[in-house]
Amino acid sequence: xxxxxxxxxxxxxxxxxxxxxxxxxxxxxxxxxxxxxxxxxxxxxxxxxxxxxxxxxxxxxxxxxxxxxxxxxxxxxxxxxxxxxxxxxxxxxxxxxxxxxxxxxxxxxxxxxxxxxxxxxxxxxxxxxxxxxxxxxxxxxxxxxxxxxxxxxxxxxxxxxxxxxxxxxxxxxxxxxxxxxxxxxxxxxxxxxxxxxxxxxxxxxxxxxxxxxxxxxxxxxxxxxxxxxxxxxxxxxxxxxxxxxxxxxxxxxxxxxxxxxxxxxxxxxxxxxxxxxxxxxxxxxxxxxxxxxxxxxxxxxxxxxxxxxxxxxxxxxxxxxxxxxxxxxxxxxxxxxxxxxxxxxxxxxxxxxxxxxxxxxx
Amino acid sequence: xxxxxxxxxxxxxxxxxxxxxxxxxxxxxxxxxxxxxxxxxxxxxxxxxxxxxxxxxxxxxxxxxxxxxxxxxxxxxxxxxxxxxxxxxxxxxxxxxxxxxxxxxxxxxxxxxxxxxxxxxxxxxxxxxxxxxxxxxxxxxxxxxxxxxxxxxxxxxxxxxxxxxxxxxxxxxxxxxxxxxxxxxxxxxxxxxxxxxxxxxxxxxxxxxxxxxxxxxxxxxxxxxxxxxxxxxxxxxxxxxxxxxxxxxxxxxxxxxxxxxxxxxxxxxxxxxxxxxxxxxxxxxxxxxxxxxxxxxxxxxxxxxxxxxxxxxxxxxxxxxxxxxxxxxxxxxxxxxxxxxxxxxxxxxxxxxxxxxxxxxx
Numbered sequence: 001x002x003x004x005x006x007x008x009x010x011x012x013x014x015x016x017x018x019x020x021x022x023x024x025x026x027x028x029x030x031x032x033x034x035x036x037x038x039x040x041x042x043x044x045x046x047x048x049x050x051x052x053x054x055x056x057x058x059x060x061x062x063x064x065x066x067x068x069x070x071x072x073x074x075x076x077x078x079x080x081x082x083x084x085x086x087x088x089x090x091x092x093x094x095x096x097x098x099x100x101x102x103x104x105x106x107x108x109x110x111x112x113x114x115x116x117x118x119x120x121x122x123x124x125x126x127x128x129x130x131x132x133x134x135x136x137x138x139x140x141x142x143x144x145x146x147x148x149x150x151x152x153x154x155x156x157x158x159x160x161x162x163x164x165x166x167x168x169x170x171x172x173x174x175x176x177x178x179x180x181x182x183x184x185x186x187x188x189x190x191x192x193x194x195x196x197x198x199x200x201x202x203x204x205x206x207x208x209x210x211x212x213x214x215x216x217x218x219x220x221x222x223x224x225x226x227x228x229x230x231x232x233x234x235x236x237x238x239x240x241x242x243x244x245x246x247x248x249x250x251x252x253x254x255x256x257x258x259x260x261x262x263x264x265x266x267x268x269x270x271x272x273x274x275x276x277x278x279x280x281x282x283x284x285x286x287x288x289x290x291x292x293x294x295x296x297x298x299x300x301x302x303x304x305x306x307x308x309x310x311x312x313x314x315x316x317x318x319x320x321x322x323x324x325x326x327x328x329x330x331x332x333x334x335x336x337x338x339x340x341x342x343x344x345x346x347x348x349x350x351x352x353x354x355x356x357x358x359x360x361x362x
Numbered sequence: 363x364x365x366x367x368x369x370x371x372x373x374x375x376x377x378x379x380x381x382x383x384x385x386x387x388x389x390x391x392x393x394x395x396x397x398x399x400x401x402x403x404x405x406x407x408x409x410x411x412x413x414x415x416x417x418x419x420x421x422x423x424x425x426x427x428x429x430x431x432x433x434x435x436x437x438x439x440x441x442x443x444x445x446x447x448x449x450x451x452x453x454x455x456x457x458x459x460x461x462x463x464x465x466x467x468x469x470x471x472x473x474x475x476x477x478x479x480x481x482x483x484x485x486x487x488x489x490x491x492x493x494x495x496x497x498x499x500x501x502x503x504x505x506x507x508x509x510x511x512x513x514x515x516x517x518x519x520x521x522x523x524x525x526x527x528x529x530x531x532x533x534x535x536x537x538x539x540x541x542x543x544x545x546x547x548x549x550x551x552x553x554x555x556x557x558x559x560x561x562x563x564x565x566x567x568x569x570x571x572x573x574x575x576x577x578x579x580x581x582x583x584x585x586x587x588x589x590x591x592x593x594x595x596x597x598x599x600x601x602x603x604x605x606x607x608x609x610x611x612x613x614x615x616x617x618x619x620x621x622x623x624x625x626x627x628x629x630x631x632x633x634x635x636x637x638x639x640x641x642x643x644x645x646x647x648x649x650x651x652x653x654x655x656x657x658x659x660x661x662x663x664x665x666x667x668x669x670x671x672x673x674x675x676x677x678x679x680x681x682x683x684x685x686x687x688x689x690x691x692x693x694x695x696x697x698x699x700x701x702x703x704x705x706x707x708x709x710x711x712x713x714x715x716x717x718x719x720x721x722x723x724x
Contacts, residue, residue, distance in 0.1 A: 339684035
């Protein structure tokens with residue numbers, strides 16, 4: 001806790017997901033964060049725009065994968081230069097990406113505080129979100145690994161939870177705002193989710209984190225020494241062979257592990273700050289439907305005859321007769337009909353298509 | 363019963379239906395009998411082909427409407443000349459069309475026996491069908507109005523029934539084959555349909571009829587004198603102004619009524635001959651599904667994840683997750699999802715589109 005507070009933020013946006021659960025809209029080359037899920041806008045664009053009032057675009061970095069990098073660069077061209085987009089040669093989960101981003105920020109000097117933010121989430125109230133971040137940044141500047149916990153609105157079984165413990169020692173932030181994390185909890189069953197909701201000190205794990213780069217690197221050295229060693233090798237190869245070669249070597253060698261599992265669940269320096277804004281990980285067609293969102297191009301009219309409680313995402317007029325509780329997704333080259341509440345299983349459709357080698361549909 | 367038996371058949375195919383129940387595949391310009399419902403073949407083509415071993419194509423006439431006449435002529439060009447296709451200026455149900463066809467046959471001389479056959483039905487065993495017709499033609503030649511009654515295989519509520527009465531007096535046909543019709547029954551409820559099935563002397567009304575033209579004209583004069591008068595006027599105008607003008611005048615003036623309601627339910631000369639072959643009026647997507655038929659172009663693969671008992675008629679790969687008992691019809695410009703057993707209500711979708719003036723979808 002000896003670090004000097006520093007609220008100058010550096011944003012690291014994680015945009016490497018594959019998003020098979022939005023099939024048939026999502027494909028290899030068109031993952032979730034590149035889909036116009038919110039009207040005609042992608043969540044990636046909205047993630048950048050939402051942060052702009054707080055952080056200049058020059059202080060943002062996006063980490064994506066090679067397949068998606070050109071599309072990401074094109075989409076973000078109004079704000080970010082090509083040098084601000086890091087393309088992973090292969091996906092290795094969040095810890096290697098975050099470790100690398102932290103090391104790059106430290107090497108570039110004056111790192112300040114690092115905000116890690118997924119590119120594919122929905123956030124309802126951008127102003128409250130930014131206020132929360134401003135507070136979180138002060139806590140992070142004091143040396144904490146800060147997680148944003150979303151105040152739950154329902155006994156959701158699709159999210160991990162964070163249990164808040166004792167308040168942090170007083171600091172440069174409103175008293176009682178931040179608490180130490182007692183523990184992380186995997187996706188619970190319905191019974192436990194209800195208990196968490198009633199308890200009042202459980203939050204959804206948003207995957208939004210703030211910390212000083214040197215603090216997270218410290219913790220990575222302690223809990224993931226293999227990744228720390230890969231970072232040192234990355235520095236060496238970068239000096240010798242350039243960035244691309246260094247990235248290839250790093251992502252080939254590094255362990256694939258999430259920052260939650262690799263560091264946050266083990267560290268004693270983790271705090272949680274409640275976020276009181278509408279939030280969703282947009283993990284499925286069900287999630288999109290619950291928020292009333294319709295992707296651009298899938299907003300066609302529906303003719304319902306004795307049909308109710310259906311969600312239609314279609315590129316052409318759709319008639320429903322005597323059916324209920326359906327999610328319908330109609331795109332030019334594939335059709336999905338899924339019972340509401342079952343859209344997690346769209347992954348199984350994609351797996352089936354992979355087994356069959358149907359690259360045309362993947 | 364004084365007519366000389368004459369088994370030389372003249373075929374009149376009724377092909378004037380609009381077929382809204384096969385929306386979105388069927389449209390104004392593409393009614394049911396012009397759809398490739400049975401593999402790549404239309405029921406109209408199959409109707410002609412099925413009869414060819416029994417009746418030469420030169421003895422066939424098709425009655426359709428003006429909008430469909432060009433498509434009908436093109437489809438039947440391998441067998442029928444343009445003069446064998448009569449285009450109604452407006453649809454007036456079956457009695458006016460049958461009356462006109464009978465009068466034309468009488469005027470052309472040597473009428474023999476007239477077989478009236480819908481163009482949009484499914485018949486499973488063409489050889490048994492033709493055998494039944496050959497017998498029916500002998501009964502018709504003896505002066506009876508012969509209806510083909512299909513031996514029911516289930517308590518169907520979607521068809522009208524014919525109750526058979528006493529056997530006909532002996533004639534030039536196997537004893538007990540033909541019976542007098544006791545009565546016609548409208549579509550029954552489930553309870554009555556079960557009773558009819560158990561009774562054993564009820565048959566589905568197939569809409570397939572055989573009679574001598576002069577006999578049906580006799581009965582029309584008796585029970586539908588207005589139509590008989592219109593026929594006389596038709597003859598006058600034809601001589602004076604030609605066929606097109608005569609047709610315009612006839613269909614403008616004539617009463618719209620079915621031959622069943624207008625004549626058969628009232629006449630005492632009606633017989634029924636059982637047809638022991640698979641038959642369906644192909645009245646809906648449900649009927650098509652029950653026969654396992656897939657229209658050409660809608661045979662795409664289905665990926666089912668915990669989904670069963672769905673019928674998919676789709677032009678592209680279709681994934682089903684956690685759903686059952688659905689009829690899915692996906693065409694390039696409209697999608698239909700209907701609970702099985704409810705496809706009669708597809709008419710309501712079409713009615714809704716008509717109200718909305720959606721000519722692009724009609």
